Amino acid sequence: MKLLILSNRYYFVGLLVVSLLGGISSYFLIESIINRDFNQKLLAEKEQLIYELHEYDDLLDNLYLNIGDRISLQKQLYDPKIKTYIKDTILFNFYDQKEQSFRQITFSDQVKGDYYKITISKSLLSSRDLVQGVTEIVSLITFLFFITMLLLNNAISKKIWKPFYHTIAIIKNLNIVKPQPLLFRKTKIIEFKELNSTIEIMSIQMVKDYINLKEYIENTSHEIQTPIAIIKNKIEILMQDKNLLENQLTTLNQIHEYAGRISKLKENLSLLSKIDNNQFINTIEIPITDYLKQRIDDVKELIIIKNINTTLHLKKKPVIKMNETLAYLLFSNLLSNAIKHNTNKGKIVIEIADDFLSIKNTGEPLDVNPDELFGRFKKSGNRPDSTGLGLSLVHSIASYYNFSISYTNKNIWHTIVLRFYSNSYS
Amino acid sequence: MKVLIIEDEPMLADSMLQYLKEEGYQCEWVNNLANAKEKSWNYEYDCLIVDINLPDGSGLDVIEQIKEMKSKLGIIIVSASNAVDIKIKGLDLGADDYITKPFDLTELNARIKAIIRRKNFDSQNSITFNEIEISPYEKQVKVNHVPLRLTRKEYDLMLYFMSNIGRIIPKGSIAEHLWGDEMDMADSFDFIYSHLKNLRKKIKEQNGNDYIQTVYGVGYKFSDQ
Numbered sequence: 001m002k003l004l005i006l007s008n009r010y011y012f013v014g015l016l017v018v019s020l021l022g023g024i025s026s027y028f029l030i031e032s033i034i035n036r037d038f039n040q041k042l043l044a045e046k047e048q049l050i051y052e053l054h055e056y057d058d059l060l061d062n063l064y065l066n067i068g069d070r071i072s073l074q075k076q077l078y079d080p081k082i083k084t085y086i087k088d089t090i091l092f093n094f095y096d097q098k099e100q101s102f103r104q105i106t107f108s109d110q111v112k113g114d115y116y117k118i119t120i121s122k123s124l125l126s127s128r129d130l131v132q133g134v135t136e137i138v139s140l141i142t143f144l145f146f147i148t149m150l151l152l153n154n155a156i157s158k159k160i161w162k163p164f165y166h167t168i169a170i171i172k173n174l175n176i177v178k179p180q181p182l183l184f185r186k187t188k189i190i191e192f193k194e195l196n197s198t199i200e201i202m203s204i205q206m207v208k209d210y211i212n213l214k215e216y217i218e219n220t221s222h223e224i225q226t227p228i229a230i231i232k233n234k235i236e237i238l239m240q241d242k243n244l245l246e247n248q249l250t251t252l253n254q255i256h257e258y259a260g261r262i263s264k265l266k267e268n269l270s271l272l273s274k275i276d277n278n279q280f281i282n283t284i285e286i287p288i289t290d291y292l293k294q295r296i297d298d299v300k301e302l303i304i305i306k307n308i309n310t311t312l313h314l315k316k317k318p319v320i321k322m323n324e325t326l327a328y329l330l331f332s333n334l335l336s337n338a339i340k341h342n343t344n345k346g347k348i349v350i351e352i353a354d355d356f357l358s359i360k361n362t363g364e365p366l367d368v369n370p371d372e373l374f375g376r377f378k379k380s381g382n383r384p385d386s387t388g389l390g391l392s393l394v395h396s397i398a399s400y401y402n403f404s405i406s407y408t409n410k411n412i413w414h415t416i417v418l419r420f421y422s423n424s425y426s
Numbered sequence: 427m428k429v430l431i432i433e434d435e436p437m438l439a440d441s442m443l444q445y446l447k448e449e450g451y452q453c454e455w456v457n458n459l460a461n462a463k464e465k466s467w468n469y470e471y472d473c474l475i476v477d478i479n480l481p482d483g484s485g486l487d488v489i490e491q492i493k494e495m496k497s498k499l500g501i502i503i504v505s506a507s508n509a510v511d512i513k514i515k516g517l518d519l520g521a522d523d524y525i526t527k528p529f530d531l532t533e534l535n536a537r538i539k540a541i542i543r544r545k546n547f548d549s550q551n552s553i554t555f556n557e558i559e560i561s562p563y564e565k566q567v568k569v570n571h572v573p574l575r576l577t578r579k580e581y582d583l584m585l586y587f588m589s590n591i592g593r594i595i596p597k598g599s600i601a602e603h604l605w606g607d608e609m610d611m612a613d614s615f616d617f618i619y620s621h622l623k624n625l626r627k628k629i630k631e632q633n634g635n636d637y638i639q640t641v642y643g644v645g646y647k648f649s650d651q
Contacts, residue, residue, distance in 0.1 A: 218507075221506070221507065221508075222479065222506040222507055223506070225506040225526075225527035225528055226435050226438060226506055226527055226528075228527070228528040229438055229506075229527040229528035229529060230435070230437045230438050230441065231528075232528045232529075232530060233438065233441035233442070233445070233528075233530075233531050234437075234441055236441075236445070236530060236531045236532065236596075236599075237441055237444055237445060237531070239594045239596070239644065240448075240593060240594055246642055246643065247643075249594070249641065249642075249643060249644050250642070250643030250644060252644070253596050253597075253598075253643060253644040253645065256596050256598060257596070257598050259528065260528065260598055260602075263527075263528050267508065301579060301617070302617065305616070305617050305620050325510065
C-alpha cells in the first residue's frame with residue numbers, strides 16, 4: 001500500500017468521525033438554544049397574558065386568538081392546578097393548510113373568579129428552517145474542509161515525499177557489479193538527509209565488501225591452483241621412480257587425488273560465491289529440451305555403463321533465459337546427481353513441461369534429511385569422491401533465477417522437480 | 427622437438443622440464459614476458475607453453491607477437507583461471523589448446539604431442555609401438571596391421587597411453603582426460619576398468635600383447651617391460 005493511500009485513509013476516517021460528531025452536536029446545540037429562546041419568550045408571554053387578562057375585562061369574551069401565537073383559554077370548573085410546562089406539539093396551521101410543529105406553554109390561572117387552563121403555542125416553523133439551514137451550512141463547511149484536507153494532504157505528501165521516492169529509485173538502480181556514485185537530490189528535510197547519507201555510507205561499504213570478496217575469490221582461485229599444480233606434478237614425477245614400494249605408490253596416488261579434490265572444492269566454492277554475488281549476468285535463450293538432450297548425450301556413456309534405463313517425456317519445448325555457464329552447471333549437476341546416486345540397472349525418468357522439469361531416479365533411500373539435501377557438504381553415505389556441493393550449486397542457481405526446486409523420496413524413487421516460473425515462455 | 431616453457435613459478439616449470447625432457451623434448455624455460463618475447467623471436471620452437479599470468483604482463487602478448495610472425499608453432503595456454511572469456515580470447519589469438527591448473531603432466535604431454543602432430547600436418551604420421559599402430563589423423567588403431575573397431579573413449583584411452591608410454595598414469599588422470607570435469611564420482615574408476623576390459627579384449631582378438639599393466643592402488647602403465 002502506498003504511503004499516500006494509507007495517510008488518506010486515516011485522514012478520511014478521522015475527518016468523517018469528527019465531522020459527523022460535529023454535525024450532530026451542532027444540530028442539537030442549535031436546537032437547544034432555540035428551545036431555550038422560545039421557552040423564555042413563552043414564559044414572558046405567559047406573564048404578559050396573565051397581566052392583561054387581569055387588567056382588561058373584555059379580553060375574556062374573546063376566547064380564541066390566532067394572530068402570531070395561538071392562545072387558548074379553557075374555562076375549568078375547579079382549579080386544575082396545572083404546573084406550568086413547555087412542550088413541543090403538532091397543530092394544524094390554517095395559513096399553510098398543514099400540520100406544523102409548535103412550542104407550547106400550558107398553565108392555569110384564576111381570572112375574575114373563574115379557573116382557566118391556558119395554552120400559548122408558538123410556531124416553530126422559522127426555527128426549524130434555521131436549524132436546517134445551519135445544519136446545511138455546517139455540512140457544507142465540513143465537506144469543503146474535508147476535500148481541502150485531502151487535496152492538501154495529497155499535494156503536500158507528493159511534495160514532501162518526492163526526495164524519498166527519488167532515493168528509492170536510486171537504490172533500486174544500484175548495481176553492485178558496476179557501482180556508480182549515488183546522486184541523491186538535495187533535500188531540506190533532515191530525516192531524508194540522514195536517510196540519504198546513511199544509504200550512501202552503506203552502499204559504499206557494500207561495494208567495498210563486494211569487491212573485497214570478489215578479489216578474494218579470484219585471488220584464491222588463481223593463487224591456490226599453482227601450488228596444487230606443483231604438488232600434483234611433483235607426485236607424478238615421483239611416481240615414475242621404479243624403486244618405490246607398492247604402499248608408497250598408493251600413498252602418493254592418494255595425495256595426488258586429494259590435491260585434485262582441493263582444487264575442485266575450491267572451484268565449486270568459488271562458483272557458489274560468484275552465483276551469490278550475481279557475477280553471471282549475461283543471458284542467452286536456452287531451449288531446455290534440446291539443451292538437456294545434449295547434456296544427456298554428454299553422460300550417455302555413464303548411463304550405458306551403469307545399465308541405467310532412461311525414459312524421456314519431452315512433450316514441451318520451453319525456452320528460458322539463462323546464463324550459459326549456469327545452465328550448464330544446473331542441468332549437468334542434476335543429471336550427474338541422478339546417475340551418481342542411481343543403482344546398477346536403475347531407472348531415470350525425465351519429464352519436461354512448459355513450466356517444470358522433473359528428474360526421477362531410482363536409488364538407495366536417503367540417509368540425510370531431505371530438507372538439508374541442498375545444503376553445502378550434505379552427502380548421502382560416505383562418498384569421499386563427492387565434494388557435496390553439486391546440489392547446493394543447483395539450489396543456488398535455481399534461487400538465482402527464482403526457480404523453485406523440491407526434492408521428494410518415496411521408496412526407491414528420488415524426484416527433483418525444478419519449476420521455472422515467471423521466467424519461462426514457450 | 428623444441429619446447430619453450432613460459433612460466434613464472436620455478437617449481438612448476440621444473441616439473442614440466444623434467445617430465446618433458448624424459449619424453450625426449452628439447453626444453454627451454456623463461457620466467458617472464460620480456461624474455462619470452464625475445465626467445466620466441468630469436469629461436470624457432472615447435473611448441474610454446476604459455477602461462478597467462480606473468481609478473482610483467484599477460485602471456486597473451488607473446489601469442490600475439492608469434493601470430494604476427496606467422497610462425498607455425500603450436501601454442502598451449504596454461505592458466506590458473508577457468509574463466510571462459512580468457513579461454514576464448516586466447517584461442518581467438520591463435521593458441522591451439524588451453525589447459526587449466528592444476529593439470530597432470532601426462533595430460534600436458536598428450537596435448538603437446540597432439541599439437542605437434544597436427545602442426546606437422548603429416549597425415550601419414552602415426553605412432554607405432556611394437557605391433558600396435560595408431561594414426562591420429564584417421565583416428566584408427568591397428569594391431570598387426572588389422573584395424574580395431576573401437577569406441578571413441580577406447581580410442582582416446584589408447585592414444586593417451588601411447589602418448590605416455592612407460593609412465594605410471596593415476597586413474598584420476600585418466601578419468602579427467604576422458605571425462606574432464608563431468609566425472610567426480612567413484613564410479614569413474616569402474617568405467618575406466620570397463621573400457622579397459624573391452625580394449626584389452628579387442629587387442630587380444632588380433633593377437634596383440636596386453637601392454638596395459640595395472641599398477642595396484644594407483645592406476646595403469648602402458649609398457650612392454
